């Protein structure tokens with residue numbers, strides 16, 4: 008059965024990959040809304056317009072009048088990707104993070120409360136759990152939230168609002184929390200595309216602190232497949248962690264990419280640490296594996312080769328993304 012889906016933030020990295028996944032594997036009707044800020048890139052969605060199941064509106068979710076425009080119909084599911092997501096930007100100025108991530112989520116919850124949507128999936132992050140010490144176990148869905156930077160605090164705030172709407176109004180809402188994504192169409196301010204672009208153009212690669220912070224890397228296509236399983240089969244009120252099972256130190260990520268590109272380690276430049284830099288993220292994804300039968304399918308070495316290949320072929324895309332963000 009085809010579903011009527013409302014996707015927020017569908018011109019961003021994970022959102023646009025999710026729509027690509029839907030157009031390839033399903034016949035669902037898709038309404039994509041995105042504010043097209045620096046990270047929501049029209050280039051990411053330009054091929055979608057040929058599909059008759061797809062429509063796009065430039066909308067800021069935190070502006071209720073703008074949001075009303077797409078409620079000319081009701082939806083089966085909202086899949087809520089729209090978010091300010093770069094930790095370094097949130098440390099400089101958190102205002103947009105509060106507006107989009109908290110007020111925007113609140114505005115969408117209002118639409119679910121009005122009965123305009125049958126189900127909502129809130130796309131969140133493992134950063135809301137805070138940081139783990141190296142030897143600790145991974146975070147499960149039942150860990151308390153302990154965010155350490157303004158970005159993760161804004162996502163935790165949104166998650167708690169979502170939870171409260173489930174508890175108070177019994178609305179059919181689900182939260183997913185992923186680890187660090189990588190793959191095509193990721194904004195080059197983020198670690199992996201930044202390393203690739205700097206290596207390709209022989210620029211120094213800034214490595215924060217001692218380079219031993221650990222992230223768990225998840226290929227974006229594995230993530231999109233997991234989200235669609237949650238859309239179809241997830242239980243209201245539940246949280247599902249989605250991890251890549253692939254923890255690496257930042258220095259090892261850089262070394263892998265430099266090696267794949269045949270570049271030397273002289274490109275690495277140790278720079279002062281990010282303020283409040285979380286040491287390690289790791290999540291336990293047993294729940295989604297057991298309950299929904301999801302598994303990550305892409306190994307890091309294979310996913311990284313594909314990803315590097317994509318950025319090599321799309322160097323112009325990287326430069327236009329940097330220009331849109333005043334970074335070039």
Ligand SMILES: Cc1cn([C@H]2C[C@H](O)[C@@H](COP(=O)(O)OP(=O)(O)O[C@H]3O[C@H](C)C(=O)[C@H](O)[C@H]3O)O2)c(=O)[nH]c1=O
Nearest residue numbers: 092093094132133186187196197198213214215220257
């Ligand atoms: C940009 C940059 C980053 N780093 C380090 C900082 C982190 O330890 C690691 C990854 O950084 P990035 O900013 O790409 O991602 P995180 O801060 O882990 O957060 C990301 O993954 C979570 C799940 C989200 O939810 C965020 O939205 C997403 O941005 O590389 C450097 O050493 N140098 C750099 O130039």
